[in-house]
Amino acid sequence: MNILLVHNFYKFFAGEDSIALREKDLLEKNGETVYFYTRDNRETDNYNLFQKILFFKETIHSKKTKKEIKDILRDFKPQVAYTHNIFPLISPSIFHTLYDASIPCIQNVQDYRWLCPNGVFYINDRICERCKNGAFWNAVRYRCFRESYILSGLYAATISANRLAGVFKKIDAFLCTTEFNKQKLIEGGVEEHRIFIKPNYLDISNIEPSYGEGDHIIFLGRLSPEKGLWTLVKAFEKLKDLKLRIVGTGPLEQSLKIYIKENNIKNISMEGFKQGAEKDNLLKNSLFMVFPSEWYEHFPIVLLEAFAFGKPVVSSNIGNMPLIVENGKSGLHFKAGDVNDLIEKVMTFSQHPAEILKMGMYARKEIETKYTPEVNYKILKSIFLKFSSNF
Structure with a gap:
């Protein structure tokens, strides 16, 4: 199966980066053909003034992503797209582009970004779900993203604009790690039939347990x-x-x-x-x-x-x-x-x-x-087949 894997790396290597790389290896070890489309937030370190100004518009809807994805679809011909983090450089424009090309899109959900501009439901040392149902102006009011009105406004605008543009209906499936996360997505407006459970996993083949011992x-x-x-x-x-x-x-x-x-x-x-x-x-x-x-x-x-x-x-x-x-x-x-x-x-x-x-x-x-790679791959492949059956 031809799989377009998509991930926007964080400036400082994060858990989501590790998961995206691990899943690339998992798919390839099981014989899948993977095109790994990536961006890296370290790119912004070298932005000139024009690029910094353009960054805000591109975060909401990236023309660069749209063009590059169209080229990949033409040449690679994926049967399914598997997206991880897409903020901020790839942007939600990838979902609209895939939808217009009739490419099934599976979104791996490792944070709460679509429901919360800072992605964690946490601000000022407490749980916060004020934005969950679309009231994203709260993110600006409380400077939820890096304590910045400007950046909080950017993420609030990005999520709000794309939700209004029907992005949830352009993503065929959302993969959540647990029932708790599934419920949060439902509360935030994602249709239940689009949500599937796929926990994270770990290769333990080279790990010997040490029971009851330690200092x-x-x-x-x-x-x-x-x-x-x-x-x-x-x-x-x-x-x-x-x-x-x-x-x-x-x-x-x-x-x-x-x-x-x-x-x-x-x-x-x-x-x-x-x-x-x-x-x-x-x-x-x-x-x-x-x-x-x-x-x-x-x-x-x-x-x-x-x-x-x-x-x-x-x-x-x-x-x-x-x-x-x-x-x-x-x-x-x-x-x-x-x-x-x-x-x-x-x-x-x-x-x-x-x-x-x-x-x-x-x-x-x-x-x-x-939580083994073998169990996880079976879950992932069954979901891919469900949505790529027309190819």
């Missing part, structure tokens, strides 16, 4: 406000006998380091960004993971990484987390933002090592049966 507790992820880092640090400030390793980087990194130093917190170490063997070793040698996120995470790959190594997860009970981490089976839940409840759940694990072992084994079984 520390781990957090792995971006260090940003919505991730619940202050809840985490303030909890472990009181859990002085338990070692916490914070792995990752982000806008809160320096603030966290200063707080830890000024308060003489000896049991928390900031490890910085790690990848490859370094990251794997930190996971393998941990007892369990804590995932204290305070926004509607989609389907974090780090949870699958924990499961792969046989590590249960103490997670917040918000959004998708209860659907991925089963309370009492693959981990424990605590009330998002509640320091005392997090302390209680961490203590429960630390005082019952047999539970860590049992839940770690269950977590590994979950990924082996539900």
Whole structure:
């Protein structure tokens, strides 16, 4: 099958970038012919004044994308288009172009951008769904995107204009990672029959689990406000006998380091960004993971990484987390933002090592049966065939 895969890379490599690359490899390993159409936000670093002015118009409807996609359709003749992130350089013009050419379009949904201009349903340290049903002026009012009236207005205008132009009906299928995300799309105006569930996945063929063993507790992820880092640090400030390793980087990194130093917190170490063997070793040698996120995470790959190594997860009970981490089976839940409840759940694990072992084994079984590349490819291919049957 000829598949046009589409993705706009972020300036700083993000989870969505990893997922798009992983799915390209998955499709090609299964014999599909893939044309990977990409743009990269780092392009804007070299924009001249004219390009910067044109950027606003192109974000709403890119003529460059329209022309290039038409050329690809003529030469490559895809049977289906599979789009990931398209903001801001590719733009929604790709959906209108594909629709006009009668090419089925499958949209992989890894954030809430079509319902929320900042994509995360989170602003000023709390969940926010004001724009979900089309009231995008709220994004400008609250400067939701990078605290900028101009950029918030740009994304509000882009989403609003394209929704009014019927973009939801020009996308044949939306792939959501969970039922929670599916419900949010329905609430935001997407027809239910267009929505399918396809979770994320992880290749665990080279990962050996390490059940019930470890000398520390781990957090792995971006260090940003919505991730619940202050809840985490303030909890472990009181859990002085338990070692916490914070792995990752982000806008809160320096603030966290200063707080830890000024308060003489000896049991928390900031490890910085790690990848490859370094990251794997930190996971393998941990007892369990804590995932204290305070926004509607989609389907974090780090949870699958924990499961792969046989590590249960103490997670917040918000959004998708209860659907991925089963309370009492693959981990424990605590009330998002509640320091005392997090302390209680961490203590429960630390005082019952047999539970860590049992839940770690269950977590590994979950990924082996539900979240493998083989399972994921079957789901994806069945959806492609459903919409490309006329080719």
